[in-house]
Amino acid sequence: MNNRLKILRAERDWSQATLAVHLDVSRQAVNAIETGKHDPSLPLAFRIARLFDLSIEEIFHDQN
């Protein structure tokens, strides 16, 4: 699954650690989501969407 998390984070000048604190997950989790190694659960995807004030579809989209 592709996502815009890295871009959204960069727009806010946040490090992975900062985003991790906002989401209450580890920095490794943020890194794994950004690089597509981990697909977040629905609850975490909703937390991410709420944090950036976007819908889930505006952040995450499938390969096609």
Next chain:
Amino acid sequence: MTKIDATHNLSESAPSSVLRKVLITIIGGLTAVFSIAFLAGYTVAVTEQGGLNAYAIGTIAAGLGLIGLTVFISYKLWPKGTHEAVPAREKKSQHILWAAVVIGVLLGGYMAVASGDNPDGVFSNEPVTASFAVISIATWLIIVPIITWMWWRTIDEHEADAYREGALVSAHVYIFLAPTWWMAARAGWAPQQDPMIVLVIVSIVWSIVWLYRKYA
């Protein structure tokens, strides 16, 4: 380089520092436990065989020096100065893991001292005293499950996935290893199966997969 790039680069390099901490803890801890075991066994043996001479004192001093050197090198290699914010969940998880490490070192140290002049006592199948067995079993059946439960409730979903994958791989290692060794022993090709060796192999595989999936 823009400020955004700088913060991004910092965050990209940070996972390696965590992995470094984990490796230092594991290698340093094992070295310390084995050194304590050697020192305890050697000291008891020398004392029972007629007292301390200059050679024995030198050897014990070298053992103490090795422990000191391990602590010093670990301290020097420990990553410093990132000063990054750490999520509350991650802090709690780290505290629980440190508590587990401290309990492991204390138990390992106690086993090393209790095994006396047997340098392999920590990992042998030699008989132990009832009090030692009670302490070990109580730790394993009461304290370790509580710590594991607390840790499991603390970690985030990414780490839980990594841990589950480690469990899956190590379960398969067990399924293939245990019957193979059992059958090989029955055919006379291998010594009798030692469940603790199987446990150690399964645990190592579990830990490698878990840490690799979390940090790599």
